[in-house]
Amino acid sequence: MRVEPSLQWRPGKRVAVIGAGPGGVSTALALKQQGFDVLVFEKQPEPKPLGGAVLLSVPVLAVLRHYGIDLNNFGSFTVTEFRNNKNQLRSRLPFNKSVEKSFGINGWHYGMLRSNAFAKMMELMPEGMLVPNSDFDHYTQTADGVTVNLKDGKTIEADILVGADGIRSGVSHQAFGDPGLFHVGLRVWLAWCDPIDGIPPQTGRIIHSHKYQASFFPMLHDGKPGYEWWVVEPCEENAPTPADIASHLGKILSKFPDPLPRFLQSTNLETQIFKWDIYNRPSLKQWSNGRVVCLGDAVHPVSPYAAYGMGMAIEDGYFLAKALAGSDLNDARQVSNSFHEFESQRVDYVNNHVEFARKLGNTFHQLPYPLAKLRDFVFDRTSILDRMIRHDYLADAEKMSLMMQELHQA
Numbered sequence: 001m002r003v004e005p006s007l008q009w010r011p012g013k014r015v016a017v018i019g020a021g022p023g024g025v026s027t028a029l030a031l032k033q034q035g036f037d038v039l040v041f042e043k044q045p046e047p048k049p050l051g052g053a054v055l056l057s058v059p060v061l062a063v064l065r066h067y068g069i070d071l072n073n074f075g076s077f078t079v080t081e082f083r084n085n086k087n088q089l090r091s092r093l094p095f096n097k098s099v100e101k102s103f104g105i106n107g108w109h110y111g112m113l114r115s116n117a118f119a120k121m122m123e124l125m126p127e128g129m130l131v132p133n134s135d136f137d138h139y140t141q142t143a144d145g146v147t148v149n150l151k152d153g154k155t156i157e158a159d160i161l162v163g164a165d166g167i168r169s170g171v172s173h174q175a176f177g178d179p180g181l182f183h184v185g186l187r188v189w190l191a192w193c194d195p196i197d198g199i200p201p202q203t204g205r206i207i208h209s210h211k212y213q214a215s216f217f218p219m220l221h222d223g224k225p226g227y228e229w230w231v232v233e234p235c236e237e238n239a240p241t242p243a244d245i246a247s248h249l250g251k252i253l254s255k256f257p258d259p260l261p262r263f264l265q266s267t268n269l270e271t272q273i274f275k276w277d278i279y280n281r282p283s284l285k286q287w288s289n290g291r292v293v294c295l296g297d298a299v300h301p302v303s304p305y306a307a308y309g310m311g312m313a314i315e316d317g318y319f320l321a322k323a324l325a326g327s328d329l330n331d332a333r334q335v336s337n338s339f340h341e342f343e344s345q346r347v348d349y350v351n352n353h354v355e356f357a358r359k360l361g362n363t364f365h366q367l368p369y370p371l372a373k374l375r376d377f378v379f380d381r382t383s384i385l386d387r388m389i390r391h392d393y394l395a396d397a398e399k400m401s402l403m404m405q406e407l408h409q410a
């Protein structure tokens with residue numbers, strides 16, 4: 001049985017997207033702006049973002065603004081610092097004046113509740129574009145088009161297929177084979193709470209002890225101020241969840257400076273704390289295969305060390321639509337050229353970020369004791385961490401930001 005789209009579905013313009021996460025929704029919004037006909041197939045009855053808060057950087061905000069999101073009261077601005085657990089400053093992320101001026105947005109990171117950011121994206125989706133309860137099964141492609149098969153037996157004919165179905169992507173698995181997912185040896189507890197006293201305004205801190213990370217950032221939830229906070233701990237795959245989460249986290253946080261131990265009391269453990277085991281995959285060099293292309297976590301799941309996975313998924317959608325702009329999707333050659341342009345702009349950039357995030361995670365959590373001691377000595381007494389962050393994390397993102405001239409306001 002065929003899916004009957006309630007929106008226009010014109011040959012040469014038909015894009016089927018699998019997955020209504022940040023990557024899939026961004027792709028849909030960007031492609032719609034370019035005049036394509038888009039349907040987004042989501043396996044859940046309604047799209048649900050991961051729990052907790054998120055940090056989004058300035059180029060991502062500029063993309064969202066371009067889609068029509070009002071950035072007033074969207075997120076909370078933060079100055080980000082790396083510190084040790086004696087509260088000694090190791091690095092303060094600088095702001096790039098040219099980037100700030102070009103986009104007309106100050107700073108770099110903004111914190112907000114994930115569900116709030118995602119709801120604003122969803123509001124821009126025209127009715128009928130989202131097809132819920134649609135679990136992707138497989139696709140078949142010819143030189144002229146793609147047939148998408150859902151698990152309930154329904155099919156849809158499209159000109160191209162975008163796999164934005166997350167870390168366990170079925171589209172990516174079919175297009176590129178087994179992803180070889182591996183547990184990175186880390187578990188993250190992501191939480192949020194209302195404001196607490198005594199924290200300098202607009203300050204976010206990523207703090208490391210010899211083994212753990214505990215961090216906090218200002219953020220907005222439903223337009224109101226609050227804090228995102230989290231703990232990263234080394235952990236074996238399938239390790240059982242501690243029976244008493246409050247006491248487990250309380251013990252870790254007691255070794256961190258104020259205000260971190262105080263966050264736990266202000267957080268509802270039933271509704272405001274989420275646990276994640278972190279998986280990754282070896283980097284792919286190619287994200288397209290014929291008329292099929294993948295983006296977001298489907299091809300590059302990111303360790304939260306980058307705080308950029310949702311951001312990169314949103315950017316991917318924007319860049320894909322830019323590369324496809326004006327293409328006749330009937331024409332396999334035009335499709336292939338557009339996909340190659342997209343890949344040339346994104347694959348190396350994203351892989352570098354993913355690999356850097358993994359390296360940073362390993363450096364902070366996987367070194368055996370004597371090396372961990374040496375690491376702390378070096379990070380406390382030299383500017384190496386500061387230089388790594390500026391060079392390996394910020395420099396490329398700032399360069400990309402300055403090239404996104406169509407989004408600049410100055």
Ligand SMILES: Cc1cc2nc3c(=O)[nH]c(=O)nc-3n(C[C@H](O)[C@H](O)[C@H](O)COP(=O)(O)OP(=O)(O)OC[C@H]3O[C@@H](n4cnc5c(N)ncnc54)[C@H](O)[C@@H]3O)c2cc1C
Nearest residue numbers: 019021022023043055136165166296297307308309310311
């Ligand atoms: C602890 C933690 C902290 C993080 N912090 C940050 C941060 O601060 N900043 C940041 O930018 N990123 C952060 N991230 C990363 C970010 O959450 C992800 O990178 C982002 O959600 C990826 O978006 P996506 O759209 O590619 O995939 P997803 O968000 O996984 O969405 C995929 C969608 O596809 C659907 N789907 C799956 N299979 C099928 C199927 N068979 N058929 C149809 N639909 C399907 C799913 O239901 C889902 O809706 C963090 C991640 C974690 C785990």
